[in-house]
Amino acid sequence: MLKGRIQSINSTKYFVDADGTIYDCTLRGIFRKDKIIPLVGDYVEINEKDLQITKIFSRINQLKRPNIANVDIAVIVTSVKKPDLDLMLLDKLLVMINYSKVKPIICFSKVDLLDEKELNDYKIVKDYYQKIGVDIIENSDIKTFKKIASGKVLVLCGQTGAGKSSFINKIDRSFNLETKPISNSLNRGVHTTRYVSLYKIDDFFIADTPGFSALDLNELSKEDIQNGFIEFKKYKCQYNDCDHLNTDGCMVKNNKEILQSRYINYVKLMKEYYENSRKFFKK
Numbered sequence: 001m002l003k004g005r006i007q008s009i010n011s012t013k014y015f016v017d018a019d020g021t022i023y024d025c026t027l028r029g030i031f032r033k034d035k036i037i038p039l040v041g042d043y044v045e046i047n048e049k050d051l052q053i054t055k056i057f058s059r060i061n062q063l064k065r066p067n068i069a070n071v072d073i074a075v076i077v078t079s080v081k082k083p084d085l086d087l088m089l090l091d092k093l094l095v096m097i098n099y100s101k102v103k104p105i106i107c108f109s110k111v112d113l114l115d116e117k118e119l120n121d122y123k124i125v126k127d128y129y130q131k132i133g134v135d136i137i138e139n140s141d142i143k144t145f146k147k148i149a150s151g152k153v154l155v156l157c158g159q160t161g162a163g164k165s166s167f168i169n170k171i172d173r174s175f176n177l178e179t180k181p182i183s184n185s186l187n188r189g190v191h192t193t194r195y196v197s198l199y200k201i202d203d204f205f206i207a208d209t210p211g212f213s214a215l216d217l218n219e220l221s222k223e224d225i226q227n228g229f230i231e232f233k234k235y236k237c238q239y240n241d242c243d244h245l246n247t248d249g250c251m252v253k254n255n256k257e258i259l260q261s262r263y264i265n266y267v268k269l270m271k272e273y274y275e276n277s278r279k280f281f282k283k
């Protein structure tokens with residue numbers, strides 16, 4: 001028996017890294033019957049004779065989008081232009097990553113495309129997320145990134161066209177992952193990366209993943225959404241169970257210390273949550 005970690009998956013083929021050697025494995029039928037789906041990042045046992053995966057070890061965590069297991073840090077690659085800065089997608093990803101018990105960091109990309117006025121607006125946003133305790137880098141800051149990444153397993157996630165694959169190519173010049181310009185008419189990426197793949201660089205592992213433009217949080221509870229707005233917790237509203245929507249004595253609503261888009265996005269997500277749960281009860 002060999003122990004390794006799934007590095008990439010291509011339909012029924014599982015590429016497992018065991019001590020630096022990549023084995024082209026299949027899955028023993030029993031897993032399919034039990035509907036267990038192995039993910040990139042899963043630690044597995046393989047039978048050396050027939051190269052079948054015989055066991056999947058339990059996960060420390062799992063992200064749904066991108067679908068990957070056992071990561072220490074999720075790097076939200078967020079372009080500030082082309083595609084435009086999408087703070088709703090960023091806030092949703094922060095909620096989802098927090099829910100999955102993974103540490104988030106934000107990596108802003110394409111800051112070189114901003115004019116002076118846009119740069120000022122961007123700085124306000126960047127400083128806010130930093131202030132509430134999220135680690136922030138820019139994709140030009142490879143040195144800082146390598147320090148953060150040392151010894152860890154990281155996954156790049158975020159919008160299609162934001163520059164995830166380009167970032168890996170920049171971190172290690174020997175990489176030549178496929179990248180493509182965004183579509184000018186749609187102002188968004190063209191889904192260049194198709195599979196989740198885990199790569200080793202220096203002393204860390206990093207996964208490139210397919211980007212997306214929309215993300216739904218339907219599986220999350222009201223509390224899961226609220227927990228993702230980490231900075232709201234420090235404000236003591238009049239009622240302990242204040243949902244910060246319309247309650248008297250709320251210290252979050254209309255609070256000038258909170259970035260306006262954060263509160264607006266929170267309200268949108270809570271409204272979506274209430275709408276979905278209404279639909280659910282109607283069924």
Ligand SMILES: Nc1nc2c(ncn2[C@@H]2O[C@H](COP(=O)(O)OP(=O)(O)OP(=O)(O)O)[C@@H](O)[C@H]2O)c(=O)[nH]1
Nearest residue numbers: 110161162163164165166179180181191192193211
């Ligand atoms: N100006 C500028 N362009 C960038 C930067 N980073 C990436 N790009 C460009 O953005 C485009 C999209 O980059 P990709 O790396 O393919 O984006 P991706 O996030 O991997 O996209 P998917 O694989 O579809 O999820 C490419 O044309 C890159 O050259 C940056 O910091 N500045």
Ligand SMILES: [Mg+2]
Nearest residue numbers: 164165192193
């Ligand atoms: Mg890509």
Ligand SMILES: [Zn+2]
Nearest residue numbers: 237242244250
């Ligand atoms: Zn409140």
